[in-house]
Amino acid sequence: MAFDVAAIRAQFPILDPAAHGRPLHYLDNGATAQMPQAVLDAVIRHETRHRANVKRSVHFLAEAATEAYDQARDAMAAYVNAAGADEIVFTSGCTAAINLVAHSFGALLKPGDEVVFSTLEHHSNIVPWHMLAKRAGVVVKAIPVTAEGRLDLAALPKVIGPRCKLVAVTHVSNVTGAETDVAALVAAARAVGAKVLLDGAQRAPHGPIDVAALGVDFYAFSGHKMFGPNGIGVLWGRGELLARMPPFLGGGEMITRVTLEETSFAEPPRRFEAGTPPIAQAVGMAAAARWIESVDQEAAHAHLQKLTARLLDGLDGMKKVRVIGPTGLQARFPVVSFAVEGAHPHDICQMLDEDGVALRGGHHCAQPLMAAFGVTGTTRASLALYNDAGDIDALLAGLDRTIRRLTA
Amino acid sequence: MSDLYQTDLLRMAAAADGAGRLDEPRVSATLDNPLCGDRVTMDIRLDGDRVAALAHETKACVVCQAASAVIARHAGGLTAEALAAELGAVDALLKGEAAGAGHWAELDVFRPVARVKSRHACVRLPFRALEAAFKAAKAS
Numbered sequence: 001m002a003f004d005v006a007a008i009r010a011q012f013p014i015l016d017p018a019a020h021g022r023p024l025h026y027l028d029n030g031a032t033a034q035m036p037q038a039v040l041d042a043v044i045r046h047e048t049r050h051r052a053n054v055k056r057s058v059h060f061l062a063e064a065a066t067e068a069y070d071q072a073r074d075a076m077a078a079y080v081n082a083a084g085a086d087e088i089v090f091t092s093g094c095t096a097a098i099n100l101v102a103h104s105f106g107a108l109l110k111p112g113d114e115v116v117f118s119t120l121e122h123h124s125n126i127v128p129w130h131m132l133a134k135r136a137g138v139v140v141k142a143i144p145v146t147a148e149g150r151l152d153l154a155a156l157p158k159v160i161g162p163r164c165k166l167v168a169v170t171h172v173s174n175v176t177g178a179e180t181d182v183a184a185l186v187a188a189a190r191a192v193g194a195k196v197l198l199d200g201a202q203r204a205p206h207g208p209i210d211v212a213a214l215g216v217d218f219y220a221f222s223g224h225k226m227f228g229p230n231g232i233g234v235l236w237g238r239g240e241l242l243a244r245m246p247p248f249l250g251g252g253e254m255i256t257r258v259t260l261e262e263t264s265f266a267e268p269p270r271r272f273e274a275g276t277p278p279i280a281q282a283v284g285m286a287a288a289a290r291w292i293e294s295v296d297q298e299a300a301h302a303h304l305q306k307l308t309a310r311l312l313d314g315l316d317g318m319k320k321v322r323v324i325g326p327t328g329l330q331a332r333f334p335v336v337s338f339a340v341e342g343a344h345p346h347d348i349c350q351m352l353d354e355d356g357v358a359l360r361g362g363h364h365c366a367q368p369l370m371a372a373f374g375v376t377g378t379t380r381a382s383l384a385l386y387n388d389a390g391d392i393d394a395l396l397a398g399l400d401r402t403i404r405r406l407t408a
Numbered sequence: 409m410s411d412l413y414q415t416d417l418l419r420m421a422a423a424a425d426g427a428g429r430l431d432e433p434r435v436s437a438t439l440d441n442p443l444c445g446d447r448v449t450m451d452i453r454l455d456g457d458r459v460a461a462l463a464h465e466t467k468a469c470v471v472c473q474a475a476s477a478v479i480a481r482h483a484g485g486l487t488a489e490a491l492a493a494e495l496g497a498v499d500a501l502l503k504g505e506a507a508g509a510g511h512w513a514e515l516d517v518f519r520p521v522a523r524v525k526s527r528h529a530c531v532r533l534p535f536r537a538l539e540a541a542f543k544a545a546k547a548s
Contacts, residue, residue, distance in 0.1 A: 287467065344469035346444055351413060362444035376445040376467060405413070406470070 023356030030382030042287035075286035097220035097235035102128035104245035111137030119145035149176030150327035177335030209382025228288035232281030242268035248293040314396035336382035422475035427482020437540035488542040
């Protein structure tokens with residue numbers, strides 16, 4: 001069955017050009033994806049019919065809110081194939097999820113223990129480990145990247161040593177779109193008894209995840225990149241690991257008992273959800289997960305592969321353009337970055353905005369990767385399943401004009 | 409085409425007045441734009457409290473390059489106080505207000521940047537880098 005992109009687009013009110021009085025070719029999905037009507041409806045329905053705090057009061061609205069929040073946790077557990085809903089911790093986003101691990105799992109580490117990340121990482125998967133290193137004397141090491149913008153797996157034996165306790169890397173690069181060979185990484189980590197965290201922010205929008213099959217220990221991702229609301233994310237962690245970890249934030253609802261002298265903590269996931277959680281956002285994120293699951297995954301994948309090929313082919317034909325990342329379709333997701341000789345990414349993005357093409361320019365919170373490629377920034381097109389050939393063609397046509405203007 | 413990328417601004421950036429580094433003795437300051445990783449290094453040599461020589465290394469967008477070039481055009485004899493007044497004029501322009509009389513005429517090319525808040529820092533970065541260079545000179 002052909003993928004009906006027009007039917008998909010029609011579900012996203014913000015993509016209607018009439019809403020803006022100008023064209024919109026939204027290709028900044030790696031930063032924030034748009035929300036379909038089903039998600040917007042779920043959030044509005046919750047806020048207008050079930051809004052209350054959770055796990056506290058006994059009135060009917062509180063019961064309804066608690067039920068909705070629990071159902072959201074169930075939905076996210078199903079989305080990642082968790083062993084149970086108790087392995088799902090709601091956070092304010094992917095960054096918060098990684099910071100939670102850095103603090104709580106990090107509290108189990110000793111000075112001299114090692115945490116390995118990679119040159120490919122978003123700053124949100126680098127900075128928390130630098131902070132842990134300063135706080136606890138943990139040593140950080142980085143897996144280098146290949147010229148194609150992938151993890152250099154040949155370097156794993158050198159980087160992942162006997163003192164390594166955690167390998168924390170991206171599942172899909174937010175710059176190159178490269179998909180990590182998780183099996184090789186897990187094997188290298190397991191060989192030294194280390195745990196594995198995947199930053200799934202760029203992978204989560206592209207269909208359900210199977211953490212059991214991946215064989216990792218932690219998986220972090222955001223709602224706003226997978227067609228859900230802002231201010232919500234998920235940390236999945238193996239149950240036995242979460243149970244060993246101390247809390248990150250203290251406050252209401254994460255305790256079993258508090259006296260003036262001490263506190264005892266609740267079991268996960270409540271232990272890690274101090275204070276009032278982002279309830280409507282969790283409901284929205286769950287609605288987004290269900291919406292993604294309702295789409296024919298195979299057809300969506302084929303559609304995005306076709307668009308990525310169209311984009312890569314178009315860029316390949318342009319002088320002065322260098323793709324930063326894989327130029328083929330193998331083991332990559334629809335995130336394409338490129339540098340243009342003599343033209344700055346922000347100037348390119350600004351000029352293309354005049355054509356209604358929304359891109360991201362800059363270092364993408366990945367300055368070590370930019371340094372590895374010898375650039376200060378790139379221009380990035382990140383695709384979602386509502387994008388169509390017209391979006392790609394608008395980008396390529398506008399880019400051609402922009403390059404001629406900026407490099408004349 | 410965008411009024412932001414008007415011909416005057418592109419010409420100013422391409423002219424790259426003052427681009428390069430000063431030989432020693434010099435005082436330098438380098439500032440980054442955390443949004444995009446752009447970097448401006450300002451080198452100055454002072455005669456008393458006035459700029460005797462200035463050069464800049466601007467690894468940045470054309471808006472930022474143009475701002476560095478404008479500063480370089482007016483650098484001779486510039487004081488920290490005069491620079492602060494010009495930055496005040498820039499800030500007024502970026503708020504959509506009048507720059508006021510007596511300021512560098514070329515600043516007008518940055519008026520269209522007012523509507524693009526994320527690019528205000530591109531105009532301001534070279535001014536802030538030169539401010540930092542003046543401070544470094546005073547401290548030394």
